[in-house]
Amino acid sequence: MLKKLWQSSRALRLVFAACTAVGLVLGGAASGPTYINTTDRGLRPINYGTLVNQELTIKAVDESFTLKGGEQFRTPFMLNLWSTTFEEKTLANQYQKARALGAKPVMVYIQGVDKPLYGLMIFNQAINAAFGPGSQSYYVRVSKDKIDNARYGGISVAYEMMDWRNSWNDDYGARYEDKTWYSWMLWLSATPI
Amino acid sequence: MRERMPRLMAALALLPALWLGAFGSADEVVYQETAAPERQAPVASAGSGGAYGAGMTTLNVTVQPGQLGVAVANLSGPDQLFYKRETGAIVEQVVPNSPAAKAGIFRNDVIIAIGDQPVHAAADVVRLLQGNQPGQSKVVKVLRDGQEKPITVQF
Secondary structure (H helix, E strand, C coil): CHHHHHHHCHHHHHHHHHHHHHHHHHHHHCCCCEEEECCCCCEECCCEEEECCCCEEEEECCCCCEEECCCEEECCCCECCCCCCCCHHHHHHHHHHHHHHCCEEEEEEECCCCCCEEEEEEEECEECCEECHHHCCEEECCCHHHHHHHHCCCCEEEEEEEEEEEEEEECCEEEEEEEEEEEEEEEEECCCC | CCCHHHHHHHHHHHHHHHHHHHHCCHHHCEEEECCCCCCCCCCCCCCCCCECCCCCCCCCCCCCCCCCCEEEEECCHHHHHHHCCCCCEEEEEECCCCHHHHHCCCCCCEEEEECCEECCCHHHHHHHCCCCCCCCEEEEEEEECCEEEEEEEEC
């Protein structure tokens, strides 16, 4: 009987088609996948660090701090780098961005080398979702090749990464992914940057 | 039969479409970021002492006449070990262009005396600068790089 009705009534077929179209539209507009980021991004200061290189002394140009080689220091200033991005491949060229973010100009004195290097230094804060030693204290170590590269005309960037956990809830439940982000950064050059 | 087949195929094609439609598309993600809570100052002392909550990012406050323009805190356990002393008020932040900034007081200086009065804790900074008048100057003694350093501050 239904078959007969279907074959006989053009209007019924039209109504069915219209209902299908409406169904498709409503289906398309139905609830999308949920993504709720639950990462605790509350800022947490990192109060202490150590300049590991015995041969280095880092002095702020405004004389607000001096970091002495081999000694612990209380963090002279802290910025919030958690809302910004750095393109890793072109890090050396991003000193202007660092300056805009509040990086402090420093002079880096190397034992046994007459001419100091020019630098820009940033200390980032941790977030509550950060973990591991990099989120507890700064371990400022500048490798010799980076110092040499800067001495011979290049721009080097020394940095340390801290671990943090990006957590979120989605349709599959609570999930996380461990990531890293900069804890401190130091641009180095033989000429002012 | 010939008419039924296309209709059946159309219905089969529609079913997955409805199914997929119900799940929406990637650009319809409901995104809800958790807000970062406000940072609390280690010790927030305010008032005529001119001390402010010590946020680590830029302090956006106006220093009133007679105020020093610093955020100070009591020495924490690690601070006491680092500075090898138990008393004093550590400068957590200096307001740009404030009397403290102009005089050369920096973050991490430990204020150990104001005038001839010793500073044992952050609250002493507030107390000792109460009633301070603009134009007045005071000597603030700080500990920096292990050395005591008197700094004259013009309010």
